[in-house]
Amino acid sequence: xxxxxxxxxxxxxxxxxxxxxxxxxxxxxxxxxxxxxxxxxxxxxxxxxxxxxxxxxxxxxxxxxxxxxxxxxxxxxxxxxxxxxxxxxxxxxxxxxxxxxxxxxxxxxxxxxxxxxxxxxxxxxxxxxxxxxxxxxxxxxxxxxxxxxxxxxxxxxxxxxxxxxxxxxxxxxxxxxxxxxxxxxxxxxxxxxxxxxxxxxxxxxxxxxxxxxxxxxxxxxxxxxxxxxxxxxxxxxxxxxxxxxxxxxxxxxxxxxxxxxxxxxxxxxxxxxxxxxxxxxxxxxxxxxxxxxxxxxxxxxxxxxxxxxxxxxxxxxxxxxxxxxxxxxxxxxxxxxxxxxxxxxxx
Amino acid sequence: xxxxxxxxxxxxxxxxxxxxxxxxxxxxxxxxxxxxxxxxxxxxxxxxxxxxxxxxxxxxxxxxxxxxxxxxxxxxxxxxxxxxxxxxxxxxxxxxxxxxxxxxxxxxxxxxxxxxxxxxxxxxxxxxxxxxxxxxxx
Ligand SMILES: [Zn+2]
Numbered sequence: 001x002x003x004x005x006x007x008x009x010x011x012x013x014x015x016x017x018x019x020x021x022x023x024x025x026x027x028x029x030x031x032x033x034x035x036x037x038x039x040x041x042x043x044x045x046x047x048x049x050x051x052x053x054x055x056x057x058x059x060x061x062x063x064x065x066x067x068x069x070x071x072x073x074x075x076x077x078x079x080x081x082x083x084x085x086x087x088x089x090x091x092x093x094x095x096x097x098x099x100x101x102x103x104x105x106x107x108x109x110x111x112x113x114x115x116x117x118x119x120x121x122x123x124x125x126x127x128x129x130x131x132x133x134x135x136x137x138x139x140x141x142x143x144x145x146x147x148x149x150x151x152x153x154x155x156x157x158x159x160x161x162x163x164x165x166x167x168x169x170x171x172x173x174x175x176x177x178x179x180x181x182x183x184x185x186x187x188x189x190x191x192x193x194x195x196x197x198x199x200x201x202x203x204x205x206x207x208x209x210x211x212x213x214x215x216x217x218x219x220x221x222x223x224x225x226x227x228x229x230x231x232x233x234x235x236x237x238x239x240x241x242x243x244x245x246x247x248x249x250x251x252x253x254x255x256x257x258x259x260x261x262x263x264x265x266x267x268x269x270x271x272x273x274x275x276x277x278x279x280x281x282x283x284x285x286x287x288x289x290x291x292x293x294x295x296x297x298x299x300x301x302x303x304x305x306x307x308x309x310x311x312x313x314x315x316x317x318x319x320x321x322x323x324x325x326x327x328x329x330x331x332x333x334x335x336x337x338x339x340x341x342x343x344x345x346x347x
Numbered sequence: 348x349x350x351x352x353x354x355x356x357x358x359x360x361x362x363x364x365x366x367x368x369x370x371x372x373x374x375x376x377x378x379x380x381x382x383x384x385x386x387x388x389x390x391x392x393x394x395x396x397x398x399x400x401x402x403x404x405x406x407x408x409x410x411x412x413x414x415x416x417x418x419x420x421x422x423x424x425x426x427x428x429x430x431x432x433x434x435x436x437x438x439x440x441x442x443x444x445x446x447x448x449x450x451x452x453x454x455x456x457x458x459x460x461x462x463x464x465x466x467x468x469x470x471x472x473x474x475x476x477x478x479x480x481x482x483x484x485x
Contacts, residue, residue, distance in 0.1 A: 089415035098361055099382045103438045103462060103474065104411070104418040109426040110437075112409035164411045164426075208382055210428045210435040215407060 007070040015053035015075040017298030022081040049094035051332035054301030054339035070185040075299030079175040110334040111248035112164035117215040122265035132249035133170040140292025147294035171249040178296025199342035201227025205335035220338035221258035232342035240323035246289040301330035365474035372397035401457040403431035443483035454480040
């Protein structure tokens with residue numbers, strides 16, 4: 001709050017996917033309000049799986065557009081309150097639970113099937129897909145805020161344990177406890193670099209994975225991207241920084257294709273060739289993505305939004321990025337919905 | 348006992364689907380949905396119950412090693428997509444410890460099996476699974 005100049009906050013939006021399951025707490029916004037001393041400020045909880053916090057941001061953006069002033073968006077997730085197999089169960093509730101989780105289906109199984117189908121169709125080997133974790137760890141090693149700050153060798157990745165073949169441990173963004181908050185205002189209230197939410201969009205895919213039109217491409221990302229760009233008055237070519245929801249390597253790669261940053265079937269090659277590095281055509285997940293930053297499920301969209309703002313502001317370690325536009329992508333389940341938020345740096 | 352009463356009705360409500368794969372079919376355009384839908388993509392809301400065929404073919408699969416707590420004893424799980432008369436379902440593939448011979452197009456059939464047990468309340472849940480018609484080595 002002090003970082004934003006202590007504006008008057010009139011509403012708290014709080015996002016969490018699993019709070020009642022992991023922490024046995026409902027309506028946590030009230031607990032937060034008292035803890036941070038925001039007397040008289042009402043709260044609203046938003047849950048939409050791992051896309052919760054981006055939806056909270058959308059709600060907050062609409063709110064300040066309509067009513068002006070400032071609101072807070074907070075995200076919180078504490079997956080480590082429970083064992084890993086119990087967490088797998090809770091996360092599987094984000095599938096069509098009665099028809100997928102009931103039979104043991106998890107998002108990892110769905111992502112694995114996408115990886116398998118994509119690799120088959122475009123004749124990629126696992127090493128080709130492993131370019132994602134390789135690059136993310138490289139980036140994470142440069143980022144003091146990353147959860148993994150160590151570069152890895154391709155062999156570490158290809159020899160890591162199978163989670164759901166062909167996906168291995170290194171293809172999965174690690175669940176982390178995490179919280180984050182931003183303050184959104186109708187008008188800038190500080191003179192230093194202010195980041196503007198210049199547009200937002202949503203797209204949908206299938207609630208039941210098997211009924212997807214294709215298993216080698218994402219349906220929800222394209223419409224969300226187009227809408228965010230249009231609202232922002234930007235073209236895709238104007239975008240300098242992109243952060244995608246890389247819960248699994250394949251989802252990161254397919255998101256770039258669905259956004260239009262790569263032809264279908266080309267993302268692993270372009271990634272390998274440095275097109276998505278700092279100084280490349282567009283800088284993708286320069287913070288190391290959820291892969292290296294960690295994946296605080298219902299708070300992950302805020303993580304990526306804040307990290308994008310830091311990148312646009314050119315704060316450490318992003319001094320050389322020199323970017324003034326960004327797209328932040330978030331996703332609900334495996335391609336059930338996507339949210340894309342466009343950011344601009346003001347002067 | 349209260350908790351038991353909460354979970355059983357949810358399960359019994361779905362037995363038509365879990366036991367017999369009852370989908371819904373649009374009376375106007377004939378499109379079939381599983382899980383059942385109340386309204387068709389074409390806009391029509393008159394859909395009839397329709398039992399899916401019990402034979403079909405494999406579309407794709409994965410071996411899931413990091414499983415939910417309810418499936419720890421069955422680990423690893425073979426999870427696949429199976430096409431039953433043009434409707435695709437996702438579920439477990441059984442009777443196949445080594446799935447290397449399974450590929451897109453492998454003939455599959457529906458079997459009715461125990462899905463999981465609720466350890467706390469002793470309830471056993473049953474439902475559909477899939478198996479290769481000619482066995483795992485085909
Ligand atoms: Zn119809």
